[in-house]
Amino acid sequence: MDLSEAAERISRKFELQKVKIDPSEVEKKLRTLVEDFGVNLSEAEKTVSENIARDHNLAAVPAQSSEMREIGSLLPGEWVTVEGKVVGTAKPASAAIRQSGIITDTSGAIQFTAWERANAPLLEEGKWYRIESVVVDEYRGMPKLNFHKGTTITEIEKEAPVMPQMTKVADLRPGVASVKVKVVQEWEARHERILQTGIVGDESGTIKFTIWKEEDMERLEPGMVYNIFYATVDEYQGRLSITLNGAKCFPDEEAEITVGTGAATIKGVIVNVGPGSGLVRRCPVEGCNRVLSKRNYCPVHDVQDNFRNDIRIKGVLDDGTTARNILMQKDVVEAVTGLALDEAVSISQEGPLGLDDVFCRIRDAVMGRYFACSGSDLGDTFLVKDCTLLTFDKDRHTELLNQIGGELNAE
Template sequence: MNDKYAPHIEELAKALDGIDHDDIKIELDKLIRFRVPLEEAKRTVLNKFSSKEAPEIKIKDISNAPKSFTLKGRITSVEKRNFVLKGETVDLYSGKILDETGVCLFTAWNDFCLNEGDIIRVHHAYMKLWNNRPELNFGQRSIVEKLPEDPSIPRTEQLFTQTKKIIEINSSDLLVSSQGIVTEMYHRDVTVKGKDTTIIEGVIADETGKLPFTSWVPMDGVDIGNAISFKAAHVRIFRGIPSLNFTHETSWELLPDNKCPFSKNKIMTHEPTSIPIASVLEKNGLFDAVVTGNIISVRPGSGLIERCPVCNRVVQNNVCRAHGTVEGVKDMRIKAILDDGTGAVYIMLNRELSETIYGRSMDEAENIIKLSLSKDAVYESMKRSLIGTYLTVRGNSSKSEFGTTIVARSVWVPEDDLLSRLESLLLKLPEDV
């Protein structure tokens, strides 16, 4: 058999773990000699030697998919990306695939020569959760066969757009339609694939909540305070927080005042109020959340630190995990745990907020270290000063395997006094206590 088929034999051998290479080679050679197309021949060999063919599922069922399955669908987008794995640059291919029941993201860990519009059947695919989204994956054990055109499979993912309120948009959504008020808006110049582009960023809100948005297309006539209705916005996830992306596929229109379903003035003037920390813990991420509680712990890593001048990571002994030996840039931060009785979250305060809450500047903190001759002096001082402090924190929350963290955008001491808080707590106690 021609050596050009060796990679295909190896691919089949990986998919058919335990089957002898020679047996695979004999069967494939037999089919090739009868002029069976290569992809069809591979599928036939796979079917013959598989003790149990993986069940074929639809995209709507991918959340509950078995460990290995087969799926048929149309590629609607694909792009090549690379990342560093164990010191080596590895290529992967990602995009979207749909069938008549839905659309989902996919990641291919090998080059299967996929193109936009291709209809494929993937054998031995598997599902992984990424940013809490079910994602189709196929790699070393997978076999991908390209199929002829099938009119039953849609050509556009816009058919699966859902209409939702802002607060209902979550990490499981890919395309959504909604309405809202533009509460923030600004332009920013970026470089995409070597081309300078101006994008629009901002925040859109309705009576239920708010989310950040990015528009990659002009939004002529739209300004802060305008109400808009949009269809087929892409939902992106960053650190568990959804954001809206307006592309050429997204349509939008300005809503006149008599068609706006909510009060513009109320939304524009609304200041977010504190919510129970338990409500934050229920979400994978929240945009612009406000919580109030007591600092019950100041965590190691607080105080004076040094950051990498390239990537901003915290460095130890002038060594960055990504860039090696560097000249660290001095900074200050507070890492703490905030508890309100319903739950607890980590909070992260940058230099400016740390100086405000700690009551000392970074220069003063450096003097504390010089006088004490201990690099932990500021951290110990922060613990003495801050534990028990009653604070309100405003920022974005995100959840990881280590817990939920709020990166503070602002922080302040609430105006309500201790007496009123005690009275509120006493009212919650049973009368017989």
Template sequence: MDFSEAANRISRKFAKGGQTPDVKKIEGKLRRLVDEFGVQPSEAERSVTNELAKEFNLPAPGSGGSAGGGGKGGGTEEKKIADGVPGEWVTIEGKIVALSNPPSPSIAQSGVIADDSGAMRFVVWAKSNAPAMAEGSWYRIESAVVDEFKGVANLKIHSGTTIKEISEDRSLIPSPVPIKDLHPGIDSVRAKFIQEWDASHERMLQSGLLGDETGTIKFVIWKEPGKEKLVPGAVYNLFYAQVDEFNGRLSLNLNTATILQEEGEIEVSGGEVAVTGAIVHIAPGSGIIKRCPVEGCNRALSRQNYCPVHEIQPKFIYDLRIKGWLDDGEKTHNILIQRDVVESLTGISLAQAQEIAENNPLGMDEVFLQMRDTVLGRYITCHGREIDNRLLVNKCDKVVFNSGDHTALLNRAGGAPS
């Protein structure tokens, strides 16, 4: 886009009516919209034209109406939040239901705004010098930009946006969405906390699996002041959670969510699989392990009792697990088996494993070797949920060797021997 030419073109439109707009300011606004906000050049030119028309109390010259199809808000169309489309300039009225820590100094505020149609993330640019908005309050936001980030619509508040607080406290009751119907963006769910996972990052407060009657989904809570962990087995209403997508899989970020525990129950379904095959590999980190005893951590420690977050932990907690591969003859499944199932599968209890680790010359390695010798090559059926290409096993059944099945596998691999 030739910003200078576009600025002169806009200036000439108003010069016909006796106005003398500042061409340099026009050019600066166009550059900001296109370069900083990613607005299409034609839409940027139309927006600046309408802004000047409002400033001079004139109809937008040559527009045949207001940008975005006419309506309120200085040339932008008033819309419900759910109807905002990337590339549009809109005016909305909504409630600030969550504020989050701005990820960059260039951002003054960020969070989630909602109305009775839905919710959307918003960003207030520091350069806009916009008034700070308060969580729980309603606002009318005029001439904001809806754009797109990672396939999700979000609202950008810039220097041309007007923010007015609405004194009326309107009723806003979000409706939960079934897990199977979630899509990237902001949504609300009613779900049961069915499985807690090890935190995989030092900034992670909690991670695990949520489920409802339609399916399951991974969730994460990042460490922030005031954030608390969920209680395994409890049922929650999670309003305005951020639904993210990575490699085709959805997950919930609960840092923006309003979390309310309830007394009800949910019969979780969906996501359960059963895989029968042979254990062909036991990975390092299996057997007896040590975990960090600091409340809320539970990370696996190194052999030197070192936690990546809480450093040396002499008062560690012992645990059992098996990480490995289960081959069903057609596909190899990455499996993770937790303590209670490990005890049942190997016949070695946590107390027995601890006695071996503390008194055998090989220590923890002896537990690993005994468990490996017990299960490696064994045919079993693993029941659980497959999340992020890993089968989280909650039950194992031993399978009696069937020579007919073995022959069939050989035939698939290379044909029957002559």
């Protein structure tokens, strides 16, 4: 270990506490201690750290790099040493990253990132390593190990069984987790880098999954149950999803899971029929299906001469406490508005306001009305599979009248 590495490490340590320290200044102080006063490097590092901490009124020096920790207990902002087994590696998405993967011990698993400039050796799957002075960072709510220049990695001889702990879908948190799930739904990929995306679930609930295109990555089979070890759980805009790149997926042909599909019924009033509702044109390219702009432009396949007509409602169902986004597709829209797609198309061609006429017809048919909608919760939107107009509940009315009437008379 040389002086500049130690200096770099110290300044990074303070950067985590929002204090900018010039590494060259630190190096100068270290050099004085080591070269002029014969202090050994680790002692010098400690002394300089403590002095800087005192100068900046920082109560505690960040966790010492020598502290050996269990992976399951790591918190963002810590500076630690861990020993673990690499159970998965993934191709980095960016050239700045040399390698990313997952390392685990008996207490848990965590994702790691080796930045290109950290100059760390490539880790091999299945081997145990001791990783000294590594930073626990946080990315989108998910703890992560970041290797940097001062991180020391040594392969170690160790044979300890690491059994992944299985987590229920409903209990997932950002980080690394293992689940036993069934592939419930497969969606059309909306991005050319996506190999497969859809929904997996267990008894406790469902979650979106994504597999990015990469060598050796295979698609999951819809309807099949899988043991998925060390998947990355991400959080984006309050919603969780899992990424299977770097994870191990083993089909379990014997298993059967009754998935809690998140199917639900919500009741309320439609208080908004938003833009994008009504008649839309979809891109005819196989597997695309994107909505075209007014000039028949598809964001991926450019201008299309042809298109497929479709009708939908993007609205808000409000129960007085919560306003939820809902999406109704063709069959539901036709049933609830009484307007068939063909008819909508001819209105759009013959009506004086074209598409707006269709929009108004649909809006006027559903706005301000009480509905019970059943379907599935996709996170920020509720996909309506079936929708019924509610009627006045006479029994509830009588019940309430008697209840309040009784209370008022009693006084």
